Amino acid sequence: MSIAYGPKKIIRAATAGANHVSDDSGDVYCLGRSCDLALYNFASVQLIWSGITGASTGTLTVEVSDDNVNWDTKMIGAVPMVITISGAAGNDVITTTEVTERYYRASWVKVGVTGGTVTAIIMAKGT
Numbered sequence: 001m002s003i004a005y006g007p008k009k010i011i012r013a014a015t016a017g018a019n020h021v022s023d024d025s026g027d028v029y030c031l032g033r034s035c036d037l038a039l040y041n042f043a044s045v046q047l048i049w050s051g052i053t054g055a056s057t058g059t060l061t062v063e064v065s066d067d068n069v070n071w072d073t074k075m076i077g078a079v080p081m082v083i084t085i086s087g088a089a090g091n092d093v094i095t096t097t098e099v100t101e102r103y104y105r106a107s108w109v110k111v112g113v114t115g116g117t118v119t120a121i122i123m124a125k126g127t
Contacts, residue, residue, distance in 0.1 A: 003039060003040070003125070003126045003127075004123070004124065004125050004126075005035070005037065005039075005040055005122075005123065005124040005125070005126075006035075006121065006122050006123040006124060007046075007121045007122070007123045008031070008035070008121065008122055008123075009031070009119060009120070009121050010022035010030065010031045010035065010105070010106050010120050010121065010122050011029055011030055011031075011106055011108060011118060011119060011120040012029055012030070012031075012119055013029065013117050013118075013119055014027075014029030014030070014108065014117060014118050014119070015029070015115070015116075015117060016049060016051075016052055016058060016108075016110060016113045016115060016116035016117055016118045017053075017054070017110055017113055017114045017115045017116070018110060019107075019108060019109050019110055020107070020108040020118075021063075021105060021106070021107045021108075022034070022035075022105045022106040022107070022120065023105045034065070034068055034103040034104060034105040035103065035104045035105065035122055035124075036102060036103055037099055037101075037102065037103070037104050037124050038102045039126050040099050040124035040125060040126040041097065041099050041125070041126050041127065042095070042096070042097050042099060042124060042125045042126070043095070043096055043099050043104065043122065043123065043124040043125075044093055044094065044095040044096075044122070044123050044124075045060070045062050045081070045083070045093070045094055045095075045104075045106060045120060045121070045122050045123075046091060046092070046093045046120065046121045046123075047060045047083045047085070047091060047092055047093075047106075047118060047119070047120050048090075048091040048118070048119045048120075048121070049085050049089060049090060049091070049116060049117065049118045049119075050088070050089040050116060050117055051088065051089065051115065051116035051117060052085060052087070052088045052089065052113055052115070052116035053088075053113070053114045053115035053116055054112050054113045054114030054115065055111065055112025055113060055114075056085055056086055056087055056088065056113070057084060057085070057111045057112050057113070058084070058085050058108065058109060058110050058111050058112070058113040058118070059082055059083065059084045059085070059108075059109050059111055060082065060083045060085075060106055060107070060108050060118070060120055061073055061074075061080065061081070061082045061106070061107045061109070062074040062081040062082070062094065062104060062105075062106060062107075063104070063105050063106070063107055064101035064103065064104055064105075065101060065102070065103045065105075066101055066102050066103070067103075068102070068103045071105070074096065074101070074104070076094075076096050076098060077098075081094050081096060082094075085113075085118075088116070099124065104122065106120040106122070108120065
């Protein structure tokens with residue numbers, strides 16, 4: 001039997017010209033809590049962006065924690081789980097079969113982006 005989590009929007013149509021973290025309950029564009037992936041062994045995060053103005057170099061970083069308090073960038077081997085946008089509109093997906101931490105969240109950093117929208121979606125599967 002396999003189980004699935006999501007797809008769940010963790011950052012919803014957020015203004016790309018501001019920073020967002022998907023477990024920030026004070027951010028109206030975010031889920032308001034991190035995602036508990038303890039039962040899963042595969043995860044993917046998709047970033048969708050449109051109408052980007054300013055520098056097209058914003059980044060979405062997948063962050064992980066075992067205690068849901070202290071956060072670090074998710075690594076796939078030696079590579080950080082990060083999406084860097086390119087162009088005014090587009091989407092990208094990053095995946096991992098190394099779901100070894102319990103909690104996941106997404107952090108959008110604008111890096112020179114002044115406008116547009118971003119949406120992040122998480123999906124997880126287990127066996």
